[in-house]
Every structure is written in structure tokens, then in C-alpha cells.
Amino acid sequence: MLAPFLIMLREGLEAALIVGIIASYLRQTGRTQWLPAVWVGVLLAIALSLFAGAAVLLAGREFPQQMQELFEAIVGLVAVVVLSWMVFWMRGAARSIKAQLYDSMDAAFAHESRTGTGATWALVGMAFFAVAREGLESVFFLLAIFQQSSSSAVPLGALAGVGVAVLLGIGIYYGGIRLDLRRFFRWTGIFILFVAAGLLASVLRNLHEAGIWNLLQTRVFDWSEVLPNASVAGTVLSGLLGYHESPTRGELLAWLLYLVPALVLFLRPHASAAPAPQQQPQSAGASADAQ
Template sequence: MLVPFLIMLREGVEAALIVAIVASYLDHVGRGDAMRSVWIGVAAAVALSAAIGVAIAVSASELPQRLQELFEAAVGLFAAVMLTAMALWMGKAAKSIRAALHAGIEKAFASGSQGVALAGLAFFAVAREGIESVLFLMAAWQQRDDVGIEALFGAVGGLVVAIGVGIALHRGGRRFNLAGFFRWTGLFILFVAAGLLAGALRALHEAGLWNGLQGIAFDLSRVLPTDGFLGALLAGVFGYADAPTWGEVALWLAYFIPALILFRRATAPAAPIGKPVIS
């Protein structure tokens, strides 16, 4: 229950933050009535994300065991790619996302159909987070065999808390540090994506498509077992394994180190213009 709660809380806060920025700006320019179009875009994005989640779940349940393992690996790989792209995007856009959203709103006002434009702005912003959430949840749940109805309650609970955070940000969010928020959540995403890749490799082995580097790299089952509370939490969020293989460790490092370097470059402050370079 805690894992889906944390997933939906993090993803929901990002979506709520975007909606809060839009709502605050509309209030600032005296166009609060335009929020109706924004909510239509948000509802459409939520509906699309839910439909994709249902379609993935139904498709996976009808596959034979071997194809289910392949499907699990494919979802994990695709989710890792998408999460990485999102992290790098957040790193670059963190310092300008508020200005970009404001510019998008002004462009919508200048267009002949501002309602459609505002709905589209909200739709694409929230759909990006919603689809990411679906892939994240599916990949995390596929790594666990004990998912029950409590997981659904956890996801809904995380979303409810995220909505509350969004309301609080709308009422007093001008002091919210967007750059810091996106920087730390981006780093969190990189850890998650690395775990998803390791889990995808594990699924490929179970499907019989990968049999290399299957020796145990290290064994932490006595110190931090995955059937304990902390181990289960780490497994659900970061793909932690208490006895990973050399292949999983190698893939984790081969992804995380370059991804971290790219992310640090994306989040690095821009060099000042017009100042001499001291050698």
C-alpha cells in the first residue's frame, strides 16, 4: 500500500503543481472563469491515463506466462526510457517552467479559441504525468506478487494528498522552489529507472531470453530482506533486490552513471554571459 501511495503522491504533486501555476496566473490576470477549460483538459488527461492503465492490465492478464514475463520486461524498459526523458526534461525546464506556462496561457488568450487552447495546455501537461504514473505503477506492481486491493487504496490515497498539496500551492505557492523540486524529484526518477531496468533484465531471464551473468553479486537477504518492511518498500519504489545478479548490477551502473552525468549537466546553472573566463 505504501509503494503506490508514494508513487501517486510524487507524480500527483507534479501534475497538481502545474495546474496550481496555471490557476494562480489566471487569478492574477483576472481570468479565473477560464479555469473551466483547464479542468476539462485535466479530466480528459486523467481519463486517457486510466484507459491506458486498464488496457495494459487487461492485455497482460490474457498472456501466457512466458509472454507475461516478456511484457513485464517491455513495460519496464519503456517506463525507464520515459522516466529518464522526463528527468532530463525537468532538469532543463525547472528554471523556466513557470514562465513557459504563463507564455502558453497568453498564447491561448491571443488565439481565436482560447477555451480549446487552455484545455489542450492542461491536457498535455497532466497527461504526461498521468501516463508516466501508469507506467510507473504497472512496472512496480509487476515486480511484486502480493498486490491486492490495498494497493489501489494506496494509489488513491497518494492522489488525494497530492490534490491537497496542489490546493495549498495555489493559495500560497509563489514562494515554492520549482527548480529545487524538479531537481530532487528528477534524481529520484533516475534511481527508479535504474531499478526498472534491473527488473526488466530479471524478467528477461525468467522468460528464458537472458542467461548471462547470473552469478550472485552480493547477498543482503539477512541484513535487508525484500520480505521485510524496508526491503519491500525499496523493492517497490527502486527495484531493490537483496541478492542481485552480476548482470543486474552491471546494467544498473551502466545506466545510472551516464544518466546522472547528463542530469547534472541539465540542471547546472547557465554560465554568466560577458564575464571573463579565469584560467
Template sequence: MLATFVIGLREGLEAALIVAIIATFLRKNGRRLTTMWVGVVAAVIICLGVGITLKVVESNLPQRQQEAMATVIGVVAVLFVTGMVLWMSTHARELKKDVESAASSALGSGTSRALVLMAFLAVLKEGFETAVFLLATFQAASSTRSAVIGAALGIGASMLLGVGIYTGGVTINLGKFFTVTSGFLILIAAGLVVTALRTAHGAGWLNAGQGRTVDLHWLAPPGSVRSAVFTGVLGIPADPRLIEVLGWLLYVVPLAAIAYWPRAHRPDAAAKVFLKVLIAFGCLVGAATTFVAVPRAHLTAPAAAPVSDAAGVSAGTISLDGSTLRQSAGERTTLRAAGDAVVAGVRTHHLVATPHPGTTQPTTLTLAEVIALNGGRPPVGMDPALNPGPYAASWHRQDRIDVWTTHGIVYAASRQSRLTVQLTGGGLRSPRTLTVSSGAHLPAGVTAPAPAWTVPSSYSDDISARLNQLVNQQDSAHFWGRVVPAGLVFVAVLLLVTAGRDRRDLSQTSRTTQDESSSSRSTAHA
């Protein structure tokens, strides 16, 4: 409530002050106030429409889109507050005088339309800023109802002060008022910076710097007054992340220094130019350092993947060498691409192989060979007396290796091998199919089916965890090694441009002063 009260009071008073001054000028000059009030009401309605529209649109979005919109609104609100604080730090003392001067000039033109437009634009500007700022604060507040009440009370108080200024019954030291409230707004805006960074993470835009820093639950336990102050008013969470702490400090420290640096010790125009160039140079050095120093992300994984048989017993390891699958038992198999596939949420390349033994298998089997294939027993349904053989044998071998890789390493793999023989003739009335087990006694020329194996799920889970870690490392490397340097370069360029402009203004002022001095000396000699 306190945060939104100050916002409503501060923003509302600025608009009320301008409207009160304009109304006073119109009244003193015998002009009606009806048109001015129409403009003020129209501006208020437009601002209410903007705020309601933003709220309705946001509430109807999916969760991730809500987080994204909250981030955008928070950033815009922070920019508004920052601009207002910086402008007020140099213009607060002369605000009333500037407005009165502009009103006198407009009225001197013989028409009040300019004053009406001035009132409309002033209310529209402050109202739009208030709508965005309050909406961002409502999103971060623990109680929306209290936040709305605080905003209403603040705006109501600003309207009463505006009426008092208009009637002459209230006098406010605007310099002190805006100086005191600027500090509070800086802290509120810093809380919005923290909230915007957190919603940006929820929207999937910012995944770097999410490590926990300190636990503030002891300082602001849920439901306590301290929690209402820290979380509800200042927007400081009980579990701030690293990027949030940095964002808070990088916002509060410079802005507070600009707003509250003693006027007697503030640098002059030439010193400001030098200071901007110096800070720009520091930003460029920092950008180059972070660009070079931040390491690239890389995946660390075992060189070989373990495999186990159907009973879960270790069956050695496998590894990839290009398109060749190497097994610890010494077997080498050439794989071929079979497209891409998503396995347990991981994008992989699918490789397959169908090994062939390369031997000629017998086309006939005796009864003894069939019994040996079946583990020393006649197959079910075969009577040696009625089906003495020999039998025509048709062999069918199925041997398939599937390997799924990601980032050039094995993610999952399996081998399925099966050998069957179809028997006909030898007294059999119908074909019989016999599945050959891996431990069976095989006739000459028949290769045993390869043992089946698979990569354990525990290994795949470990690779998944490493992949998630890689994604976090890539996000961090991109942010600290690319985004931060780009931001520092942008700040440096902005400072250098403003420093160049200030230097030109300073040179022009110096030349003007010299010309005036020369003119004065010439007049004195004359």
C-alpha cells in the same frame, strides 16, 4: 508504498502545477473553468483506461508472455523516468515561468481553447507516464495493495498541493523539490531496470550474464523492514545476477552524475561537444574490442562414445568419421541418413545401417547341426525319433544399427542383431523356428549374429548437459560479442549526431554575437 507515493506525488504535482497556473490565468481574465475541467477529467479517464487495459491484457497472457509484456512495460517506464529526470535537471527552475509565459501567449490570442488544450495534454502526458510507471512498479512490488495505497496517497497529496498553489496558500521551491525527488526516482528506475532484465530472462529474451554475484539475504532477510526497502522500494533482489548488477550501475552512475553534477563545475557548451565526441570514441573502441575479443561458443565432447552390452558390461567405443561408424573392435559400417528426430528433447540426425554378412548359408541342416544350434539340446517339441531330419533351412537375419547425432557427434546409438532359422521337413508336421544365440555352435557358412550394444543413458545425459552449456555460451557470445557492440555503436552515433548539432548551434550563436558586437561598434563610431 514509499516508491509509488513519490511517483504519484512527483508526476501528479507536475500536472497539478500546470493546471493550477492555467486555472489562475483563466480566473484572472474572467473566463469559466468548466471547459478546462472537462479536458482534465477526460485526460484522467483516458489514462485510467490505458492502465486498466494494460493490466487486464497482461493478467490474461500465459506466463512467458506475461514476462515479455512486463519487460516492455518496464523498459517504457524507465525511458519515461529517464527523460523526465534529464529534462527536469535543466528546466525545473524555470518550469513555472515557462508555463506562465505559454499561458500568457495563448490567452493573448483572444481564446482560452489553447489553455484548455494545454491542460488536457499536460494531464494526459503525466497521467500516461504515471500509469506505465506505476504498473511497472506494481509488478516489482512485494505487496500490490501497499503500492496502490502509496500511489493514491501521492496523487492525492499532489492534488492538495495543486489546490494550494491555485489559491495562493502554498509556495514550493520547484528546483529543490524536483532535485530531491529526482534522486529517489533514479533509484526506483534502476530497480525497474533490474526487474526488466530479470523478466526478460523469464521471457527467454536474455540468457547472458545470469551468473550469481552476491547473496544479499543477510542484508535484506524476507519479511524484514530492510527487505521492504531494498526489494519493495528499490527493486534490488537478494540474489542479483551479473547482468542485473551491470544494468543497475550503468543506469545509476551516469544519470546521477548528469542530475547532480555541481552547476559551478558543469562543462560549457564547447566542453560538452568535446566530451560527447570523446565518449563516442570510447564507445566505438569498446564496441570493436568486445566484437573481436569475445570468443565463439563451441561444443566440447568426447571423441568416442562408450557402448555396453545387454548386461551393462562395457563393449568398447564407437565414433563417427563422416558417414562411417567406427567401432573399437575394428568394424567399419557405412551409415545412411534416415531423417531428423527429437530424442529426449534434443534435435538429432538419424543414421541407420543394416549390415549383411555376405556369406551363403546352408539350405539343409542335419539333426546334429540343429541340436548344436540349440546349445546341445533338441529344440522343444522336436523328437529325434519322430523327426530325424534332415531339414530344409530358411535363414532370417535382422541386424540394424541406429545412430543419432547432434553437432557432428554421437548422441545415442544402439545395435540390435537377431538370427533365426525356420525348419521344415525331416518328419516335422509344421514349421519350427529356432532363434540362434551368439554363443551357439554354427554350421559352416553361417555367421554368428553380431553382439547387441547400446550407448549408456549416462553418456547421453552428459551430452545433453554439454548442449545446454553450449546454448548458454552461444547466448553469452551473441550478447557480449554482437548485441553489446551494436548498442555501443548506437550510443556513439547518437552522441556524435548531438555533438554535431550542438557544434552548429554554438557556431551560430558565436556568429550572432560577433554580428551584434560589430553592429554596436558601428553605431558607436557613428
């Protein structure tokens, strides 16, 4: 439950921050009549994410056993890619995302003043793509997790994460809640890299069960009697570190070859750069300066 909760909390908070910046800017500049366009974009993105998740889930159920294992491996690999991209994208983009959004909105309203059109679709598009990106990333992650565990704690944890993210986003927008976003995204980023490493190891497991990967199948250790996956501690370690009670050499190697370089790259200091100029006064709460 912990892994889906924290990842959906992070995904939801990223989307909430971007939507909050857009909505806060409209409120600051006296353009609150444009807010419905933002909510239309959000609702369309949620609908797309739900439809994509249902379509992928139904497609996977139609395959025979070996093909289903291959399908699960593909979904797991996509989840590793999108989780990694999410972590490193936010690490690099957080410093300038507010200025970029302000520039985009200023350009849209300038076009609106000249031609009478453009602002509505621009706002719908910005909100749609912000939420859709996080939603589609979440779809593949949750599918990969659901394939590993059928426990009801997984969807409950995911829903709890989304719920908390929405509440935090509302609190940040109205200025009632302040978070150390830099520290939040740093620690959740480290956690997500561990989750992605565990998913990558499970991809090799699925490929072996599909009859595609048969190398490095010697068991490194077998802790099924001491610390089984089904135990409380095993479940927690599986969610946090990608633990498996009896990993093969290939799975352990994939875990290490992904995790070590990813952590080194993620934790390296940022190159010094001049701060981006502020075009508008910062709102009381909706700050996306996460790094």
C-alpha cells in the same frame, strides 16, 4: 509503499503546478470565466490515463507465461524511459515553463480577440496535455511496480501520493503553502533515478524468465537469509535503491551502468544562462521555478 507514494507525489505535483499556473494566470487577468475549460482538460486527461492503464493491464493478462514475462519486461523498460525523461525534462524545463505557458495563453487570447475562437480549445489542450503526460507516465510506472509486488500497500501508497499532491497544489494556488520546489524536485529526482535503476535490473530478470536473456546469470551474492526482499528492511531498500536479495551479474551491471551516468548528468551544474523575462507578476504561490 514509499516508492509509489513519492513518485505519484512528484507526478501529481508537476501536473498540479502547471494547472495551477494556468488557473492563477486566468485569475490574475480577470478571465476566471475560462476556468471550466481547464477543468474539462484535466478530467479528460484523467479519463485517458485510467483507460490506458486498464487496457494495458487487461492485455497483459491474456498472454501465456513466457509472453507475460516479456510483456512485463517491456512495461518495465517503458517505465524506466518515462521516469528518466520525467526527471531530466523537469530539470531542464522548470526555469522557463511559466513564461512558456504565459506566452501560449497570450497567443490563444489574441487569436480569440481576432477570430472569436481558439482560447477554449487552447486552455483545454494545455491542461489536458499537462495532466495526460504525468498520468500516462504514472500508468507505466505503477504497472511495473504492481508486477513486482501484489501488496495492497502499493496502490494505497500511490493514492496517498496523488492525494497529497492535490492538496499541495490547492494550497500553492491559493498562496497558503510555500515549498522549496528546487530542493523538492532535486531530491525526488535522485530517488526516482534509483527506482528506475532497480526497474531496469528487474527487466533483465523478466527477460531471463522469458527465455530471451541468458547471459551473466551468476549470482553476485545471496542475502535471502540475512535480508530477504519480503522483510521490512528489504522492502524499503527495494523501493529506495532497487535492492534484490540475490542479484545476478547482469542485473547488478545494468543497475550500475544506468545509475552512475544518470546521477552524474542529473547532478551536474546548470550552464549559466540569462534569466527569462517575466511577462506577468508572479502569483503568491503557484511558482514552478523548480531548479
